[in-house]
Amino acid sequence: MERKVRVRFAPSPTGPLHIGGMRTALYNYLFARQQGGDFLLRIEDTDQGRFVPGAEDYIIEALKWCNISPNEGIGFGDGPHAPYRQSARKIMYREYVDKLIESGNAYYAFDTAEELEALRKNAEANKSSFAYNANTRKSLINSITLTTEECEKKLKNGDHFVVRFKIPELGQVMLKDIVRGDVVVEVSSLDDKVLFKSDGMPTYHLANVVDDYLMQITHVIRGEEWLPSAPLHVLLYRSFGWEQVMPQFAHLPLLLKPDGNGKLSKRDGDRLGFPVFPLNWTDPFTGEVSSGYRERGYSPEAFANMIAVLGWHPTGEQELFSMDEMIKQFSLERVHKAGAKFDPEKTKWFNQQYLKKQTDIELAQSLSQYIEKQPKYSCIEESRKELVFLETVCKLMREKVHFVHEIFDMAPYFFFEPQSYDESVISKKWNDDAEKVIQTYLQSLQTETEVKSNRYEELFKATCADLNLKDGQFVQILRVCITGMSGGAALYDTMALLGNDIVIARLKFALNKLS
């Protein structure tokens, strides 16, 4: 019988999600939406020692920002399988561990962490390695080596114990992975992983399998770092007798560092100057702030598009995909096998592409929000904060930027009176002729009212012609006098927007400063 597709994103709230985690969430979401299935968010907080305040809220906020909405789970209205936080499901796991112990697939182990650590160190010193497995469990302290009485006594005593999975001695596990094909592993290479910790909490392996079963998950889409433990998970399903409803696996390629090798980590962002997180994050312990894509001015659509094509691509040469297009075209079969090196440069291009799709007024609204947060906001004249003004600014600047905020950052002359003038242009082009041109132009402007863009141009050309000079040589000078800068928006349009009074004032000021 065809089951309804149900997938989950199951992060651990140990810090902010980075772009790799966001991509995993996205792929789960795309797949669920395309298949008409469910997508749920489950919080895997079985390690109480790694709890980080705020991390869970961060995850929810990041998903919402990116329009990756689970239809079930923490932060999204829960659902029929609540609770969706593993710490709140704690009591359920014990029942399942007991089943495994009863069926002989798991056993109590009483070795302390220190004892095992010593064994590991020892093995390392001998250039070998220690694993709790079929060979070594016979000589360690557990319910296999202990008599039933001894074991019960220890349990009754309240001695600390863990429950370990008993890996079969012989055989192979075959894992069918949608991305990678069949992966075969000898069970003898696996070790007896802890399923149930001495603090009464399950480990990831147990909780993940039990919850996926209970929540009727059909596809496990997760990062490649889980591939090595996937055979264990298969064995777990088998031991529980759940193999018929075992989810299909799809292990996603890793996101790699832009420089060198290795998987992208939280540190790389600060080191290389680009965000690795969707949103800003302040570490609650150190106060350290890591920057996010949202705060850097990326649109969520651009962000989603850019992470989606890092490891997945449909046939053809399309690069830009709306969320709906991605939902339509996504397929796990077309996810790459190899890891993708993250390229921070290309992210800017993606944002630019999405910026181009926005209307002037939409841009003006975003720009307005940005300007309000500027320290010099109060110095800006009121009329230049108005949307109609900003709309024209955006119209003039939109082709020149990757981000809305750059409109403000790159073109301060729309908001402030220039105080200094680009030295490279002045030193090269400011001379007696230039002064004469600006002087004459200023005079003719003073006789005009309501000057339009093409009139500014006409007048400037006429001014130069009257002086027997070529206008082309002096346009740069005019630009610098008006804006202070050597590059920027279409000059005469800029002047028209600013208005004749401002233009005259700026020319006077410049003449004063430069001559």
Added chain:
RNA sequence: GGUCCGUUCGUCUAGGGGUUAGGACGUAUCCCUUUCACGGAUAAGACACGAGUUCGAUUCUCGUACGGACUACCA
């Protein structure tokens, strides 16, 4: 070390037994343009290596090299 995964321009990728191996980012040059951009055009730039299968392999198989993940009472 062991287990597993991977390898097409610098990067993201399309392709796939016979192709001038395509696109995008970035880089360079040119055109457009009074600037800066946008846009357009052009250029440089890749099938890791060695065998095998085959008339033919970048594509299939096997090795080698290189890279990566995992190897906790973390997820």
